[in-house]
Amino acid sequence: MTERTPVLSLRGISKRFGAVQALDGVDFDVYAGEVVALVGDNGAGKSTLVKVMSGIYSADAGEYRFDGQVVDVKSPQDAADLGVATVYQDLALADNLDVVGNLFLGHELVHVGAQLDETRMEQRAKELLGTLSTTIPSVRTEVASLSGGQRQQVAIARSLLGEPKVVLLDEPTAALGVPQTKQVLELVRRLRDRGLGVVVISHNMADVFEVADRIHVLYLGRPNGDFQTADTTREEVVAAITGLRSNGREAS
Amino acid sequence: MSSSSAAVQSEATPMPRSPREFLRRFGQGEFGSLRVLITLAVIWVIFGLAHDRFLSAVNLTNLSLQIAGIGLISVGVVLVLLLGEIDLSVAIVSGLCAAIMAVLNVKHGWSPVLAVLVAIAAGAAIGTFQGFVHTRFGIPSFVVTLAGLLGWQGALLWVLGDTGTVNINATFIVDLAGTFFDDVVGWIIAVALIVVYAAVTLNGRRERLRAGLEAPPVGLLVVRIVAIAIPVVLTVWIVNQDRGLPLALCILVGFVMLFDYITQRTRFGRHIYAVGGNEEAARRAGIRVGRIRVAVFALASAMAACGGIMLASRLLAVNQSSGGSDLLLLAIAGPVIAGTSLFGGRGRVWSALLGALVIGSINNGMDLLAYSSDTKFMVTGAVLLGAVVVDAATSRRRQKAG
Numbered sequence: 001m002t003e004r005t006p007v008l009s010l011r012g013i014s015k016r017f018g019a020v021q022a023l024d025g026v027d028f029d030v031y032a033g034e035v036v037a038l039v040g041d042n043g044a045g046k047s048t049l050v051k052v053m054s055g056i057y058s059a060d061a062g063e064y065r066f067d068g069q070v071v072d073v074k075s076p077q078d079a080a081d082l083g084v085a086t087v088y089q090d091l092a093l094a095d096n097l098d099v100v101g102n103l104f105l106g107h108e109l110v111h112v113g114a115q116l117d118e119t120r121m122e123q124r125a126k127e128l129l130g131t132l133s134t135t136i137p138s139v140r141t142e143v144a145s146l147s148g149g150q151r152q153q154v155a156i157a158r159s160l161l162g163e164p165k166v167v168l169l170d171e172p173t174a175a176l177g178v179p180q181t182k183q184v185l186e187l188v189r190r191l192r193d194r195g196l197g198v199v200v201i202s203h204n205m206a207d208v209f210e211v212a213d214r215i216h217v218l219y220l221g222r223p224n225g226d227f228q229t230a231d232t233t234r235e236e237v238v239a240a241i242t243g244l245r246s247n248g249r250e251a252s
Numbered sequence: 253m254s255s256s257s258a259a260v261q262s263e264a265t266p267m268p269r270s271p272r273e274f275l276r277r278f279g280q281g282e283f284g285s286l287r288v289l290i291t292l293a294v295i296w297v298i299f300g301l302a303h304d305r306f307l308s309a310v311n312l313t314n315l316s317l318q319i320a321g322i323g324l325i326s327v328g329v330v331l332v333l334l335l336g337e338i339d340l341s342v343a344i345v346s347g348l349c350a351a352i353m354a355v356l357n358v359k360h361g362w363s364p365v366l367a368v369l370v371a372i373a374a375g376a377a378i379g380t381f382q383g384f385v386h387t388r389f390g391i392p393s394f395v396v397t398l399a400g401l402l403g404w405q406g407a408l409l410w411v412l413g414d415t416g417t418v419n420i421n422a423t424f425i426v427d428l429a430g431t432f433f434d435d436v437v438g439w440i441i442a443v444a445l446i447v448v449y450a451a452v453t454l455n456g457r458r459e460r461l462r463a464g465l466e467a468p469p470v471g472l473l474v475v476r477i478v479a480i481a482i483p484v485v486l487t488v489w490i491v492n493q494d495r496g497l498p499l500a501l502c503i504l505v506g507f508v509m510l511f512d513y514i515t516q517r518t519r520f521g522r523h524i525y526a527v528g529g530n531e532e533a534a535r536r537a538g539i540r541v542g543r544i545r546v547a548v549f550a551l552a553s554a555m556a557a558c559g560g561i562m563l564a565s566r567l568l569a570v571n572q573s574s575g576g577s578d579l580l581l582l583a584i585a586g587p588v589i590a591g592t593s594l595f596g597g598r599g600r601v602w603s604a605l606l607g608a609l610v611i612g613s614i615n616n617g618m619d620l621l622a623y624s625s626d627t628k629f630m631v632t633g634a635v636l637l638g639a640v641v642v643d644a645a646t647s648r649r650r651q652k653a654g
Contacts, residue, residue: 092536096529096597097522105526106537108519115517119463126465 005068007032007197008053008084008166013062015048022048023059024221030166030197035188037212037229038201041241044218046201050168053199054086055079067165085159086168091151095144099136100125102143103158128157132190135183149180153187166197173207185211205234219243287642288590288606291635295610299617306617309493316491317429319605319612320500321346321563325583326604327507328555331548333587334515335528336596337393341382341400342583345553346560347575348408349375353561354418354570355411357425364422372557378404379553383546393549401580409572417571420564429566431499438497442488446481453477500562504605507558512601524548528596559583578629585632586611589639593647610635 006029015023023045030036040046051057052064055076064073066082073079079086093102100118103125109117125139134153136146143151152172159167172188173181188211191198202208208215209229217225217240225240239245299306325342332339353371356362362370378400386396412418420426433441453473460467491497515521523544526534535541563579564570586607592599611632618628 090532092530092533094526094529094533094597096525101522101526102533105522105533106539108522110519114519116519116522119459119465122460122465123463 004031006030006065007067009063009065009068010049010053010059011063011065013049013052013059013064015045015052015057015059022221023052026062026218026221026223028053028216028223030199032165032197033192033195034214035192035198035200035212037208037215038199038218039203039205039208039215039237039241040218040224043220044241045221046218047170048221049218050086050170050199050201053079053084053166054168055084080162080164083163083165084168085162085164085166087152087155087159087170087172089170089174091155093143093151093155096142098142099129099139099146099154102154103128103139103161105158107161124161128160129153132157132160132187134187147180148176149183152176152180152184156184156187156191160191164196166199167191168199168201170201171203172200173202173204181207205238208237209234217241288603288610288639291589291639292606292610292613295613295617299613299620303617303620306620309490311616311620313491313494313498315609315612315616316487316498316501317566318616319608320429320498320504321559321566322579322583322586322612323504323559323605323608324507324562325556325559325579326586326608327511327601328552328559329584330587330592330599330601330604331511331515331524331555332393332552333584333592333594334524334596334599335545335548336594337386337545337548338397338584338594339379339382339393339549339552339556340397340580341378341404342397342552342556342559343580344401344404344408344575345375345378346556346563346579347570348378348404348411348560349557350560350564350570350574351408351411351418353425354420354564355413357422358418358420364424367422368425368561371561372554375557375560376550376554379550379556380546382553383549386549387542387545405576408575412570412572417569419569421568425561425565426568427499427565428503428562429498429500432491432496433499433502434496435492438488438492441497441502442484445484446477449480450477500566503558503562504608507555508601508605515601520544520547525597528598530597582611582632585636588643589636591639591643593643594640 008030010026010028013023013026013028014021026045026049028038028049038046038049048057052059055073055078058074063070065071066084071078071082073082076086094105097105100121104121109121109124111117122139129136129139132153134150134157136150136153143154146154156167156169156172169188172184176184185207188198188200192213200208200212212229215225215227215229215232215237216223217227217237219240220243224243225237225245227237227240236245296307305311325346329339329342349371352374353367356370357364357367382393382396382400385391386393453476454470457467457470457473487501488497491501515524523534523539526537526539527541527544531541534544560575564574567574587599587603588594588607589610590603590607592603592607614632614635615628618631
């Protein structure tokens with residue numbers, strides 16, 4: 001895998017908030033067609049790193065490369081323009097709108113004039129949800145009446161409308177029941193099969209081992225190991241998260 | 253008065269498959285407009301039994317004239333409620349704008365058309381100002397428009413000056429509430445409405461089929477078209493037995509249809525619902541939330557101006573109590589009674605018309621029965637309370653189910 005160019009690559013990223021060094025020289029790569037889990041204890045810097053990737057924070061130091069090119073990402077719009085989509089934990093769905101309304105929110109298709117082109121939006125929504133094999137009953141269902149897993153699916157599907165190359169998922173399975181978690185992980189796999197680079201932040205080791213190809217551990221704002229899921233064990237990863245082991249395979 | 257449950261239902265709401273599902277969804281607050289239609293039917297039956305003139309052509313024509321002004325104000329109120337905001341200044345702004353129109357026309361000799369246009373523009377400017385203060389400084393709309401309620405009251409007195417009352421006799425303004433169409437014209441308008449509605453409905457079905465989407469069966473659409481046609485035909489038939497179709501009613505229904513189109517079928521309307529449903533989601537989706545808010549407050553005050561002009565036309569005068577009394581409370585209570593949520597994001601513009609009908613019917617009926625204001629206020633209050641209690645109960649049930 002390492003011969004290929006990562007679609008998104010961070011080199012030596014540092015970020016400081018006042019006295020707190022949130023990130024300190026973090027390297028992070030995502031390849032196309034790969035699911036990377038970003039794990040770490042509370043305060044390890046996962047959220048900060050995701051916010052750097054999604055353009056909400058700009059790093060104090062380090063390089064942001066996209067498709068091998070060094071780029072300057074200053075705002076969420078910059079990241080979105082490159083092809084980095086983010087699905088936040090709170091999903092940001094409008095409960096009172098239906099699935100189609102939420103998918104196209106802010107990017108509605110219109111006829112000449114200003115009338116909404118509901119037919120074309122519904123068509124594209126069906127196509128998209130169909131290829132993702134989501135479990136949403138009807139694209140005209142009001143989002144308020146969907147389950148947590150279905151809402152997560154809507155939020156993920158919406159991020160795909162901009163044809164991104166990398167999707168960042170912040171705790172996609174938090175607060176979901178077992179069958180719903182399964183549906184969402186299924187969807188994550190299908191994103192990978194579409195050739196997207198997928199970054200999943202998670203606390204749940206079971207989910208991480210089920211869906212991730214690679215596991216990247218942060219500990220106190222520094223990288224603390226990068227494991228191929230197939231070659232590692234849960235104990236090894238947990239040890240890295242808790243700082244019992246540092247810097248990958250070297251024991252402390 | 254051309255509304256029905258079918259019209260207020262979104263095209264896409266799947267029909268219930270069984271009576272039990274219908275009852276469950278009814279209980280969860282879907283078919284909200286059906287509930288208000290039932291309320292309205294109950295009120296009409298009660299007053300119809302209590303007084304033989306309530307359902308007469310003369311009285312129903314009067315009712316439509318009585319609700320025109322307040323209904324126009326309520327159209328703007330619905331837009332503000334959809335954002336989850338409130339505008340306490342609508343009634344007094346309606347009075348102020350009517351006063352501006354009357355003074356420009358009567359005291360300054362402006363042409364009535366120009367005076368009306370300037371009055372509506374003044375309303376839009378007032379709304380823009382209030383919306384700007386609300387968004388720019390993050391002050392709750394309740395407080396901004398409460399200040400407006402006081403301030404514009406002062407402006408109204410100032411505009412009217414020493415005279416206190418300005419009588420209107422310009423034909424153009426008087427005719428707004430005083431014009432009745434010939435029977436034939438009434439029927440032409442009715443047929444045109446039904447034909448246009450049928451064409452839009454059937455064309456929508458054809459477009460969906462062509463796009464390979466499932467479409468409702470023709471039979472269902474025919475039921476829906478008939479459901480619209482019946483109240484339209486009935487209305488015209490009834491008013492034609494009296495003086496004919498009032499222009500005021502056409503203006504009210506026209507504005508309701510216009511704003512229903514804007515809120516349901518345009519990007520701007522979709523964004524109003526989005527901001528009312530989840531402001532943060534709207535902002536992250538790239539919607540300029542502040543602009544939407546200012547635009548809605550501007551439209552609400554402009555509609556208040558239209559309502560004020562209509563009320564002045566009916567009264568043939570503007571005075572110091574224009575826009576006062578219970579106008580504000582009734583203009584807000586109407587849409588809420590008809591199912592528009594105070595918490596934003598839920599409701600239809602039609603609720604302005606239906607709510608005005610409910611409140612207007614209560615007032616009209618109790619006037620006929622010679623009840624005094626004390627009873628009228630208590631009954632209207634009880635209906636409002638009942639409506640919001642039902643609204644709260646159903647939305648809680650919906651959350652539980654969701």
